[in-house]
Amino acid sequence: MSERKLYDISLTVNDREVKGRVKAETTLLDFLRSNNFTEVKKGCEIGDCGACTVIMDGEAVLSCITLALQAEGSKVYTVKSLGTWEKLHPLQKAFVEHEALQCGFCTPGMLMTAKAFLDKNPHPTRDEIREAISGNLCRCTGYKKIVDAIEAVSKREAE
Ligand code: FES
Ligand code: FES
The missing domain is CATH 1.10.150.120 ([2Fe-2S]-binding domain)
Structure with missing residues:
Protein backbone atom coordinates (compact mmCIF):
# COMPACT_ATOMS: atom_id res chain seq x y z
CA MET A 1 0.00 0.00 0.00
CA SER A 2 1.32 3.44 -0.86
CA GLU A 3 1.99 6.01 1.87
CA ARG A 4 -0.66 8.72 2.29
CA LYS A 5 0.48 12.03 0.89
CA LEU A 6 1.53 14.67 3.44
CA TYR A 7 1.30 18.41 2.87
CA ASP A 8 3.47 21.12 4.40
CA ILE A 9 1.58 23.87 6.14
CA SER A 10 2.59 27.04 7.89
CA LEU A 11 0.41 29.37 9.92
CA THR A 12 0.63 31.54 13.00
CA VAL A 13 -1.01 30.49 16.24
CA ASN A 14 -1.18 33.13 18.95
CA ASP A 15 1.33 35.14 16.89
CA ARG A 16 3.85 32.27 16.82
CA GLU A 17 4.79 30.60 13.55
CA VAL A 18 3.79 26.94 13.49
CA LYS A 19 4.78 24.61 10.66
CA GLY A 20 3.82 21.02 10.13
CA ARG A 21 3.05 18.17 7.75
CA VAL A 22 -0.54 17.08 7.57
CA LYS A 23 -2.74 14.66 5.72
CA ALA A 24 -5.45 16.10 3.51
CA GLU A 25 -8.04 15.09 6.10
CA THR A 26 -6.24 16.35 9.22
CA THR A 27 -8.47 18.77 11.07
CA LEU A 28 -7.27 22.10 12.40
CA LEU A 29 -8.33 20.83 15.85
CA ASP A 30 -6.01 17.81 15.66
CA PHE A 31 -3.22 19.90 14.19
CA LEU A 32 -3.47 22.43 17.01
CA ARG A 33 -3.69 19.82 19.76
CA SER A 34 -0.76 17.86 18.34
CA ASN A 35 1.26 21.07 18.49
CA ASN A 36 0.49 21.46 22.20
CA PHE A 37 -2.37 23.92 21.84
CA THR A 38 -4.41 21.60 24.05
CA GLU A 39 -6.42 24.55 25.34
CA VAL A 40 -8.49 23.99 22.16
CA LYS A 41 -10.96 21.40 23.35
CA LYS A 42 -12.16 18.30 21.55
CA GLY A 43 -15.84 17.77 22.16
CA CYS A 44 -18.29 16.32 19.63
CA GLU A 45 -15.90 16.53 16.64
CA ILE A 46 -18.85 16.99 14.29
CA GLY A 47 -19.42 20.73 14.51
CA ASP A 48 -22.22 20.63 17.06
CA CYS A 49 -20.87 21.78 20.41
CA GLY A 50 -18.56 24.77 19.88
CA ALA A 51 -15.91 23.51 22.32
CA CYS A 52 -13.21 23.63 19.63
CA THR A 53 -13.85 27.24 18.57
CA VAL A 54 -10.81 29.30 17.63
CA ILE A 55 -10.51 32.61 15.80
CA MET A 56 -9.06 32.29 12.30
CA ASP A 57 -8.42 35.50 10.37
CA GLY A 58 -10.95 37.33 12.52
CA GLU A 59 -13.72 34.73 12.29
CA ALA A 60 -14.81 32.27 14.96
CA VAL A 61 -14.42 28.83 13.38
CA LEU A 62 -15.08 25.30 14.55
CA SER A 63 -11.64 23.75 14.33
CA CYS A 64 -13.05 20.19 14.29
CA ILE A 65 -14.69 20.79 10.92
CA THR A 66 -11.96 23.01 9.50
CA LEU A 67 -9.14 21.27 7.69
CA ALA A 68 -5.63 22.11 8.77
CA LEU A 69 -4.92 22.80 5.09
CA GLN A 70 -7.60 25.52 5.11
CA ALA A 71 -5.60 27.32 7.78
CA GLU A 72 -2.48 27.53 5.63
CA GLY A 73 -1.07 31.07 5.89
CA SER A 74 -3.72 32.22 8.32
CA LYS A 75 -3.62 33.79 11.77
CA VAL A 76 -5.21 31.56 14.37
CA TYR A 77 -5.89 32.54 17.96
CA THR A 78 -6.80 30.23 20.81
CA VAL A 79 -8.16 31.08 24.24
CA LYS A 80 -4.59 31.36 25.53
CA SER A 81 -4.14 34.49 23.42
CA LEU A 82 -6.76 36.37 25.43
CA GLY A 83 -5.10 37.14 28.71
CA THR A 84 -2.88 35.96 31.52
CA TRP A 85 -3.56 35.28 35.19
CA GLU A 86 -2.01 38.65 35.95
CA LYS A 87 -3.87 40.49 33.21
CA LEU A 88 -7.15 38.89 32.29
CA HIS A 89 -8.92 39.89 29.09
S1 FES B 1 -15.66 19.63 18.96
FE1 FES B 1 -17.79 20.05 19.00
S2 FES B 1 -18.02 21.60 17.46
FE2 FES B 1 -15.95 21.01 17.34
S1 FES C 1 -20.36 21.60 29.09
FE1 FES C 1 -19.03 22.75 30.32
S2 FES C 1 -20.18 23.13 32.11
FE2 FES C 1 -21.60 22.28 30.73
Whole structure:
Protein backbone atom coordinates (compact mmCIF):
# COMPACT_ATOMS: atom_id res chain seq x y z
CA MET A 1 0.00 0.00 0.00
CA SER A 2 1.32 3.44 -0.86
CA GLU A 3 1.99 6.01 1.87
CA ARG A 4 -0.66 8.72 2.29
CA LYS A 5 0.48 12.03 0.89
CA LEU A 6 1.53 14.67 3.44
CA TYR A 7 1.30 18.41 2.87
CA ASP A 8 3.47 21.12 4.40
CA ILE A 9 1.58 23.87 6.14
CA SER A 10 2.59 27.04 7.89
CA LEU A 11 0.41 29.37 9.92
CA THR A 12 0.63 31.54 13.00
CA VAL A 13 -1.01 30.49 16.24
CA ASN A 14 -1.18 33.13 18.95
CA ASP A 15 1.33 35.14 16.89
CA ARG A 16 3.85 32.27 16.82
CA GLU A 17 4.79 30.60 13.55
CA VAL A 18 3.79 26.94 13.49
CA LYS A 19 4.78 24.61 10.66
CA GLY A 20 3.82 21.02 10.13
CA ARG A 21 3.05 18.17 7.75
CA VAL A 22 -0.54 17.08 7.57
CA LYS A 23 -2.74 14.66 5.72
CA ALA A 24 -5.45 16.10 3.51
CA GLU A 25 -8.04 15.09 6.10
CA THR A 26 -6.24 16.35 9.22
CA THR A 27 -8.47 18.77 11.07
CA LEU A 28 -7.27 22.10 12.40
CA LEU A 29 -8.33 20.83 15.85
CA ASP A 30 -6.01 17.81 15.66
CA PHE A 31 -3.22 19.90 14.19
CA LEU A 32 -3.47 22.43 17.01
CA ARG A 33 -3.69 19.82 19.76
CA SER A 34 -0.76 17.86 18.34
CA ASN A 35 1.26 21.07 18.49
CA ASN A 36 0.49 21.46 22.20
CA PHE A 37 -2.37 23.92 21.84
CA THR A 38 -4.41 21.60 24.05
CA GLU A 39 -6.42 24.55 25.34
CA VAL A 40 -8.49 23.99 22.16
CA LYS A 41 -10.96 21.40 23.35
CA LYS A 42 -12.16 18.30 21.55
CA GLY A 43 -15.84 17.77 22.16
CA CYS A 44 -18.29 16.32 19.63
CA GLU A 45 -15.90 16.53 16.64
CA ILE A 46 -18.85 16.99 14.29
CA GLY A 47 -19.42 20.73 14.51
CA ASP A 48 -22.22 20.63 17.06
CA CYS A 49 -20.87 21.78 20.41
CA GLY A 50 -18.56 24.77 19.88
CA ALA A 51 -15.91 23.51 22.32
CA CYS A 52 -13.21 23.63 19.63
CA THR A 53 -13.85 27.24 18.57
CA VAL A 54 -10.81 29.30 17.63
CA ILE A 55 -10.51 32.61 15.80
CA MET A 56 -9.06 32.29 12.30
CA ASP A 57 -8.42 35.50 10.37
CA GLY A 58 -10.95 37.33 12.52
CA GLU A 59 -13.72 34.73 12.29
CA ALA A 60 -14.81 32.27 14.96
CA VAL A 61 -14.42 28.83 13.38
CA LEU A 62 -15.08 25.30 14.55
CA SER A 63 -11.64 23.75 14.33
CA CYS A 64 -13.05 20.19 14.29
CA ILE A 65 -14.69 20.79 10.92
CA THR A 66 -11.96 23.01 9.50
CA LEU A 67 -9.14 21.27 7.69
CA ALA A 68 -5.63 22.11 8.77
CA LEU A 69 -4.92 22.80 5.09
CA GLN A 70 -7.60 25.52 5.11
CA ALA A 71 -5.60 27.32 7.78
CA GLU A 72 -2.48 27.53 5.63
CA GLY A 73 -1.07 31.07 5.89
CA SER A 74 -3.72 32.22 8.32
CA LYS A 75 -3.62 33.79 11.77
CA VAL A 76 -5.21 31.56 14.37
CA TYR A 77 -5.89 32.54 17.96
CA THR A 78 -6.80 30.23 20.81
CA VAL A 79 -8.16 31.08 24.24
CA LYS A 80 -4.59 31.36 25.53
CA SER A 81 -4.14 34.49 23.42
CA LEU A 82 -6.76 36.37 25.43
CA GLY A 83 -5.10 37.14 28.71
CA THR A 84 -2.88 35.96 31.52
CA TRP A 85 -3.56 35.28 35.19
CA GLU A 86 -2.01 38.65 35.95
CA LYS A 87 -3.87 40.49 33.21
CA LEU A 88 -7.15 38.89 32.29
CA HIS A 89 -8.92 39.89 29.09
CA PRO A 90 -12.09 41.94 29.83
CA LEU A 91 -14.20 38.95 28.76
CA GLN A 92 -12.37 36.60 31.12
CA LYS A 93 -12.74 39.14 33.92
CA ALA A 94 -16.44 39.56 33.21
CA PHE A 95 -16.99 35.78 33.14
CA VAL A 96 -15.44 35.59 36.61
CA GLU A 97 -17.35 38.59 37.96
CA HIS A 98 -20.69 37.33 36.62
CA GLU A 99 -20.07 33.71 37.65
CA ALA A 100 -20.41 32.77 34.00
CA LEU A 101 -17.51 30.32 33.98
CA GLN A 102 -18.59 26.82 33.12
CA CYS A 103 -16.24 23.86 32.70
CA GLY A 104 -12.89 23.76 30.98
CA PHE A 105 -14.40 22.14 27.91
CA CYS A 106 -17.09 24.61 26.98
CA THR A 107 -15.66 27.86 28.37
CA PRO A 108 -12.69 28.27 26.00
CA GLY A 109 -15.01 28.04 22.99
CA MET A 110 -17.52 30.42 24.52
CA LEU A 111 -14.84 33.01 25.18
CA MET A 112 -13.51 32.79 21.63
CA THR A 113 -16.98 33.02 20.11
CA ALA A 114 -17.71 36.03 22.32
CA LYS A 115 -14.40 37.68 21.40
CA ALA A 116 -14.93 37.33 17.64
CA PHE A 117 -18.53 38.48 18.03
CA LEU A 118 -17.75 41.63 20.07
CA ASP A 119 -14.90 42.52 17.72
CA LYS A 120 -17.47 42.74 14.92
CA ASN A 121 -20.44 43.96 16.94
CA PRO A 122 -19.21 45.89 19.99
CA HIS A 123 -22.67 47.03 21.13
CA PRO A 124 -25.04 44.11 20.65
CA THR A 125 -28.49 43.57 22.06
CA ARG A 126 -29.05 40.68 24.48
CA ASP A 127 -30.84 38.79 21.71
CA GLU A 128 -27.85 39.21 19.43
CA ILE A 129 -25.57 37.91 22.19
CA ARG A 130 -27.86 34.91 22.74
CA GLU A 131 -27.83 34.20 19.02
CA ALA A 132 -24.03 34.57 18.80
CA ILE A 133 -23.41 32.12 21.62
CA SER A 134 -26.09 29.67 20.54
CA GLY A 135 -23.59 27.33 18.87
CA ASN A 136 -21.65 26.86 22.10
CA LEU A 137 -23.50 24.11 23.86
CA CYS A 138 -23.55 23.47 27.59
CA ARG A 139 -26.40 21.63 29.22
CA CYS A 140 -25.24 22.81 32.61
CA THR A 141 -26.14 26.50 32.25
CA GLY A 142 -29.18 28.60 31.55
CA TYR A 143 -26.85 30.98 29.65
CA LYS A 144 -28.14 34.04 31.55
CA LYS A 145 -24.87 34.66 33.37
CA ILE A 146 -22.89 34.16 30.15
CA VAL A 147 -25.07 36.69 28.34
CA ASP A 148 -24.74 39.04 31.36
CA ALA A 149 -20.94 38.78 31.20
CA ILE A 150 -20.73 39.47 27.47
CA GLU A 151 -23.19 42.33 27.78
CA ALA A 152 -21.18 43.82 30.65
CA VAL A 153 -18.07 43.92 28.45
CA SER A 154 -19.96 45.61 25.63
CA LYS A 155 -21.36 48.21 28.04
CA ARG A 156 -18.03 48.78 29.79
CA GLU A 157 -16.32 49.40 26.46
CA ALA A 158 -19.04 51.88 25.55
CA GLU A 159 -18.31 53.97 28.69
S1 FES B 1 -15.66 19.63 18.96
FE1 FES B 1 -15.95 21.01 17.34
S2 FES B 1 -18.02 21.60 17.46
FE2 FES B 1 -17.79 20.05 19.00
S1 FES C 1 -20.36 21.60 29.09
FE1 FES C 1 -19.03 22.75 30.32
S2 FES C 1 -20.18 23.13 32.11
FE2 FES C 1 -21.60 22.28 30.73
